[in-house]
Amino acid sequence: MADVSLNGRVHTITALVHDRPGVLARVAGLFSRRGFNISSLAVGHSETAGLSRMTFVVEGGDWVVEQVTKQLYKLIDVVRVTNISSESSVVREMALLKVKSNKDNRAEIMQIVDIFRAGIVDVGKDTVIVEVTGDEGKIDALIKLLQPFGVRETMRTGRIAMTRGGVATGTKQAAAAAAQSAPDTEVVP
Amino acid sequence: MRLNGAQMVCESLVREGTDIMFGLPGGAILPLYQTLPEYPQLRHILVRHEQNAGHAADGYARASGKVGVAVATSGPGATNLVTPLATAMMDSVPMVAITGQVPRAAIGRDAFQETDTTGITLPITKHNYLVMDTADIPRIMSEAFHIARTGRPGPVLIDLPRDVLTESADFDYPDHVDLPSYKPTMEGHGQMIKRAAQLIAESQRPLLMVGHGAIISGAFAEVREMAEKAQIPVITTLLGIGSFSGEHILSMGMPGMHGQAYNNWAIDRADLIIGVGMRFDDRVTGRLSAFAPQAKVIHIDIDPAEVGKNVRVTVPIVGDAKRVLHALAKQVEQVSRPEWIAELDALRAEHPLSSGQGNGLRPQHVVRELSSVTDGRAIVVTGVGQHQMWAAQHYVFKEPGSWITSGGLGTMGFEVPAAMGAAFAQPNRQVWSIAGDGGFQMTMSELATIVEHNVPVKFAILNNNNLGLVRQLQDLFYGGSRVASGYTGNPDFVKIAEAYGIWATHVTDEPQVRAAIEEAAAVDGPAIIDFHVEPEENVYPHVPAGESVFEMIESPAGREALSWLT
Ligand SMILES: Cc1ncc(C[n+]2csc(CCOP(=O)(O)OP(=O)(O)O)c2C)c(N)n1
Ligand SMILES: [Mg+2]
Numbered sequence: 001m002a003d004v005s006l007n008g009r010v011h012t013i014t015a016l017v018h019d020r021p022g023v024l025a026r027v028a029g030l031f032s033r034r035g036f037n038i039s040s041l042a043v044g045h046s047e048t049a050g051l052s053r054m055t056f057v058v059e060g061g062d063w064v065v066e067q068v069t070k071q072l073y074k075l076i077d078v079v080r081v082t083n084i085s086s087e088s089s090v091v092r093e094m095a096l097l098k099v100k101s102n103k104d105n106r107a108e109i110m111q112i113v114d115i116f117r118a119g120i121v122d123v124g125k126d127t128v129i130v131e132v133t134g135d136e137g138k139i140d141a142l143i144k145l146l147q148p149f150g151v152r153e154t155m156r157t158g159r160i161a162m163t164r165g166g167v168a169t170g171t172k173q174a175a176a177a178a179a180q181s182a183p184d185t186e187v188v189p
Numbered sequence: 190m191r192l193n194g195a196q197m198v199c200e201s202l203v204r205e206g207t208d209i210m211f212g213l214p215g216g217a218i219l220p221l222y223q224t225l226p227e228y229p230q231l232r233h234i235l236v237r238h239e240q241n242a243g244h245a246a247d248g249y250a251r252a253s254g255k256v257g258v259a260v261a262t263s264g265p266g267a268t269n270l271v272t273p274l275a276t277a278m279m280d281s282v283p284m285v286a287i288t289g290q291v292p293r294a295a296i297g298r299d300a301f302q303e304t305d306t307t308g309i310t311l312p313i314t315k316h317n318y319l320v321m322d323t324a325d326i327p328r329i330m331s332e333a334f335h336i337a338r339t340g341r342p343g344p345v346l347i348d349l350p351r352d353v354l355t356e357s358a359d360f361d362y363p364d365h366v367d368l369p370s371y372k373p374t375m376e377g378h379g380q381m382i383k384r385a386a387q388l389i390a391e392s393q394r395p396l397l398m399v400g401h402g403a404i405i406s407g408a409f410a411e412v413r414e415m416a417e418k419a420q421i422p423v424i425t426t427l428l429g430i431g432s433f434s435g436e437h438i439l440s441m442g443m444p445g446m447h448g449q450a451y452n453n454w455a456i457d458r459a460d461l462i463i464g465v466g467m468r469f470d471d472r473v474t475g476r477l478s479a480f481a482p483q484a485k486v487i488h489i490d491i492d493p494a495e496v497g498k499n500v501r502v503t504v505p506i507v508g509d510a511k512r513v514l515h516a517l518a519k520q521v522e523q524v525s526r527p528e529w530i531a532e533l534d535a536l537r538a539e540h541p542l543s544s545g546q547g548n549g550l551r552p553q554h555v556v557r558e559l560s561s562v563t564d565g566r567a568i569v570v571t572g573v574g575q576h577q578m579w580a581a582q583h584y585v586f587k588e589p590g591s592w593i594t595s596g597g598l599g600t601m602g603f604e605v606p607a608a609m610g611a612a613f614a615q616p617n618r619q620v621w622s623i624a625g626d627g628g629f630q631m632t633m634s635e636l637a638t639i640v641e642h643n644v645p646v647k648f649a650i651l652n653n654n655n656l657g658l659v660r661q662l663q664d665l666f667y668g669g670s671r672v673a674s675g676y677t678g679n680p681d682f683v684k685i686a687e688a689y690g691i692w693a694t695h696v697t698d699e700p701q702v703r704a705a706i707e708e709a710a711a712v713d714g715p716a717i718i719d720f721h722v723e724p725e726e727n728v729y730p731h732v733p734a735g736e737s738v739f740e741m742i743e744s745p746a747g748r749e750a751l752s753w754l755t
Contacts, residue, residue, distance in 0.1 A: 018370065021319070026311060033312050063497075070494035076316045076336060079370040 010039070011058045011065050012084040012091060012161045018077040019045070019052045026075050027054060036060065036068055040093075040158035051079060055160045084161040091161045095139045096121075097130040100150030109149060116142045127152060135159075190361075194323040194354035195224040198287065201330030202231055204362050207258050209234060209249065209613055210287075211242035215262025217302060218289030220354035234613070234642065237634040239266050241606035243273020244632070247282050248603075248610030251593045252568055252620075254407075256337050257282070257610065262289045264302030267348070268309065272600060274344045275313040279597025280428060281401060283342035285333050286314075292352040293321060306348045315343030320350070324358035335366040340373030341492040342405060373491060377508035377516060385463075385487045385504045386520035392461035392485075394529045395421045398444065398473075401428035401596070402466015402490060403510045408432070409589040411514035412465065419521045422533055424452050426467045427581055428596040435565065435585040441533070442542075445473040447578040450540035450730040453738040455533055456481050463487045466510040469499040470597070471735070479737030489513045540730075542582055543744060549723035552576060552651045554699055556583040559621060559649060562706045567619040568593065568611050572604035572628030575657035578728045580623040591618075602631030608646045609639055619647065619710060626652040626679055636689045639715050647709045648717040653724040654679050661727050665742065682719040693717040 017023050024043065031038050037059040046053040058068055065083055072081045084091075101109055101123075109128060113120055118132035132142050136159065143151060192200060198221055202210070209232045214222040225233055236242045239261040246257030257277075261270050267288040277284045291300040307317045316336050318329050326349075333345040389395060403412055412432055416423050416439045423433045424441045433440055442449040444456060453475075456462065462484045467473070469488075474480040477499060485503040488496045489510055496505040506513050545551030556579050559567075565587035571577040571594045586592055593611055595603040608622035629650050639646055660674040686693030692712045696705045696719070709716035731742045 021321075022307060022311075025308065029311050066497060067494065074492070074494055076368065076371050 009059060009061075010085075011060070012089070012159060013056045013058055013065070013068060013072075014082045014084055014161060015054045015056070015072055015078050016046060016080040017052050017054060017075075018079065019050050020077055023052070023077045026077060027072070030071055030075065031056075031068075034067065034071060036064060040156075042158035042160050044160075055084075055158070057159050082163075084163060088164045089161050090164060091135050091159060092133055093136055093139055093159050094131070094133045094157045095143075096153075096155040097132065097143060097146060097151055098127050098153035099130055099146050100126060100152055101128045102126055105149060109146065112142070112145050118142060190359070191357055192360040193220075193224075193357045194320075194326055194349065195220040196227065197323065197326040197358070197360050198330065198349070198354070199224055199228040199231060200360060201327055201362065202258065203228060205330065205334040206255065208232060210258035210260055211236050211245040211249075211610065212260025212287075213237075213239050213242060213262070213266065214260075215264075215266050215289060215302070217263035217291055217351045218260060218266070218287070218349070218354075219262075220351060221260070221287070221289070221349070233260075234638060236606070236638050238632070239269035240272050240602070241609075241632055241635045241638075243270045243284070243286065244276065244600075244603050244606035245610035245613070245635075246284050246286075247273055247277050248570060248593055248607030249614045250277075250282050250284055250610075251590075251607075252611035253614035254590075255283070255614075256334055257284045259284065259286045260288075261286070262302070263291055263306070264304045267304055267306040270346075271309065271313065272598075274310055274346065276595050276598045276600045276603065277344040278313045278315065280595065281342050281405060282344065283337040284344040285337050286310075286344060286346040288346060288348050289354075290319065290348045290350040293350045294352075296350065307346065310346050313344070314346045317346040317348065319348045320353050322358075323353050323356040326353075326358075327360055327362045331363045331366050332368060335368070336371065340371070341402075374493070374507045375491075375509045375512055377489065377506040377513035381504055381506045382513065382516050382520060385506060385517055388461055388485055388487060388504060389419055389421075389463070389521050390524075393526070394459050394532070395419070395461040395463065396441075396455060396459045396484075397421045397423045397463045397465060398426065398467055399423055399429040399432045399465045400426040400467025403429060403432040403514075404466075404590045406466065406491070406509050406511040408465070408511035408514050411511050411518060413437070415514050415518045415521070418518055418523050420524055420526045420530070421463070422455070422530070424448075424455070426470070426473055426596075427594065429467060430581060431586045431588070431590050431592040434587055436587055443581055445470075445475065446732045446734070447582070447728050447730065449542050449582065450741060450743045451533070451536040453730070453732065453741055454536050454540060456484070457738050458532065458536075459484045461485050461487070463489070465489045465514065466491070468495045471499075474499065475732050476735055476737045479739070540743060543729040544583075545726055546723070546745065548725065550697060550699055550702070550721060552579050552653070552720070552722040552726055553583050555649060555651060555702055555720050555722065556580050556623065558702045559623070559706055560584040562703060562710065563619055563621065567591065567621045568615055569621050569623060570594070570604055570608035570611055571623045572625045573599045573601045573658075574625045574627065575653070575661065575726070575728050576623055576625045576651035578658075579651070584623075601625065601628040604628050605632040605635045605648075608648070609635055609644055612644045612646045613642075620645070622646055622648045624648050624650045625657065626650055626654060626676065626682075627656045629682075630679070633685065636686070636691060636715070640689050640691060643714045645713070646715050647712075648715070649706070650682055650717065650719050651722050652679070652682065652719050653722050653726070655724050657724070658728070660724075661731070664727070665731060666733065682717060686717045691715050691717055693719065695719045695721065697721045
């Protein structure tokens with residue numbers, strides 16, 4: 001999977017945080033105050049009650065990643081920070097795309113959607129909603145192909161990521177286990 | 190035990206060892222104030238402005254090593270705490286601020302005196318809490334004190350809606366704090382300590398650069414042991430002053446923008462810098478690319494985020510300064526370094542500290558006399574500006590941890606309330622505030638509080654009728670265009686003192702300096718000396734902001750050479 005993080009410019013970092021009021025503000029405030037650039041941020045519950053997991057995509061060199069990690073750790077509500085880009089991982093984003101469509105071109109759109117293993121989840125009089133999951137590159141490519149029909153609305157979740165193998169993201173064993181696990185077989189057009 | 194929220198706060202304060210707090214009441218926090226009579230062991234000092242409550246708590250904390258406590262009401266009371274919280278945050282001072290908030294149901298409705306206090310103080314506190322349930326008070330209070338005083342200390346704010354203070358719940362104080370996501374590293378990594386010892390053994394020209402962290406961890410004996418055993422000269426940062434006796438033969442003074450010039454040349458020559466509890470601040474390093482070009486760096490700090498933040502580190506050691514130095518000193522060998530010491534002696538002789546131009550009353554002379562009269566054993570508190578730098582340069586500290594100044598934030602006005610707080614913490618020591626006429630006027634409303642409690646703070650105002658350091662910047666770097674830096678309407682500070690019933694005197698000539706200081710010191714209670722110092726005097730050296738030691742201006746003559754900079 002093409003991940004720009006390999007060249008050290010874009011990094012995927014996850015943080016396990018206490019699910020407390022204001023934790024998002026603390027994290028977001030830290031990024032803006034220290035001048036770090038986040039291009040995406042996704043938040044959701046984790047496997048443990050009371051803990052949420054945040055995934056950030058951060059732009060910058062090694063220094064930025066190190067500082068982001070250390071500064072995040074200084075927040076009392078942050079339990080664990082992991083730089084996923086340095087480990088073999090599965091990276092996904094989901095998008096909903098509202099595409100202009102009529103009965104003449106619906107088949108053509110469905111064909112494209114099929115190639116991307118995406119789906120149509122709503123059909124209206126003159127629009128369809130496409131749901132697609134993959135890394136950013138795949139979603140960008142799909143949007144580009146659908147653009148000629150007219151993409152009226154785009155809703156993207158931001159990147160989430162998980163280390164491969166049987167161990168939890170961010171543990172020492174994760175890197176070792178990941179090395180042995182099968183690569184992602186998904187084909188990105 | 191069933192208590193209301195206000196009683197819970199007081200009960201918690203007592204359990205945390207608080208004996209004094211500084212504050213000013215208002216509607217939202219009133220339930221807490223009305224409960225204070227039930228807790229006579231909690232002494233409350235009513236201030237004249239919440240900013241001063243915060244700085245007093247800060248001065249108290251720095252002088253005692255305990256957690257300082259400040260109290261304010263919601264809205265404007267809380268916003269007045271912003272400057273002292275930011276000051277304490279920058280300088281790693283343990284503080285707990287307690288603010289009132291509008292009742293829970295009114296939050297978010299722009300109620301009278303509502304402000305988003307936790308939002309405003311988020312980046313200037315180590316942590317903060319909005320308490321939404323009375324039953325949470327004991328846990329939150331114990332966490333707040335724990336967070337404030339452990340690891341790299343800092344201010345913690347607790348925002349209490351009025352009805353949370355009046356409601357009742359079961360009070361059960363936790364006997365220990367368990368925060369799985371907050372576990373400061375105390376012991377240094379054994380392998381790193383070993384490598385550090387190796388670097389020290391290989392080094393020919395090492396320097397210790399010791400900062401506030403050494404004072405906070407109480408590493409006085411350890412710094413000395415390290416310095417003496419491996420014969421490493423000690424430079425102390427602005428906030429590290431007092432971590433090592435100024436009288437010691439290995440004591441070098443301060444580095445950086447207004448440090449002793451010879452220190453900046455020494456750093457340029459050093460092949461190893463051991464930073465202890467300091468953060469390679471820009472006022473210390475100047476232009477990073479030109480800082481200590483020949484040196485490897487060992488960086489010891491309890492905050493991992495400081496290590497590698499500003500300078501490239503050869504050996505990082507995360508841990509408590511006292512413990513790490515203790516372990517490290519065991520592994521270093523006893524050596525002597527006659528060549529390095531001789532080289533530094535030559536640098537000292539070549540770049541002596543300026544003691545002033547000699548026109549009029551020299552502020553440097555005042556500080557030296559103060560140092561001499563108090564035998565270097567007073568607690569010295571300052572504001573921010575020229576007077577602060579002269580105090581840092583010329584007072585010879587013999588006692589550990591006796592220097593209290595706003596370093597990171599550079600908060601003018603700190604000199605009055607912080608000195609008051611320090612005097613409450615150390616009633617048996619002399620506390621001198623070396624003040625600027627600018628800073629003093631920012632917070633002199635606290636003289637009333639000082640009188641009310643007969644706090645024996647002595648003020649030495651180095652009065653130049655100027656925002657002196659700003660005037661200096663204008664003269665050096667803006668072609669002498671003195672915009673908004675001169676005061677023409679300063680009051681007669683002796684008359685101000687009289688109005689408060691405080692002993693005071695003017696000093697205009699150098700021969701009067703000593704006697705005036707002695708007289709003020711002998712006063713039973715506060716005293717103010719208004720020193721009419723030479724207004725044209727500059728602080729030297731002056732490394733222009735963002736420049737290197739090679740652009741350092743060491744004397745008035747050096748100004749001409751720098752004309753290209755403007
Ligand atoms: C609250 C605040 N406002 C502005 C400044 C910028 N500043 C730094 S030094 C200085 C002059 C201080 O004047 P004074 O207290 O008289 O001290 P002096 O430099 O004259 O010794 C100023 C305005 C500051 N540090 N703090
Ligand atoms: Mg002045």
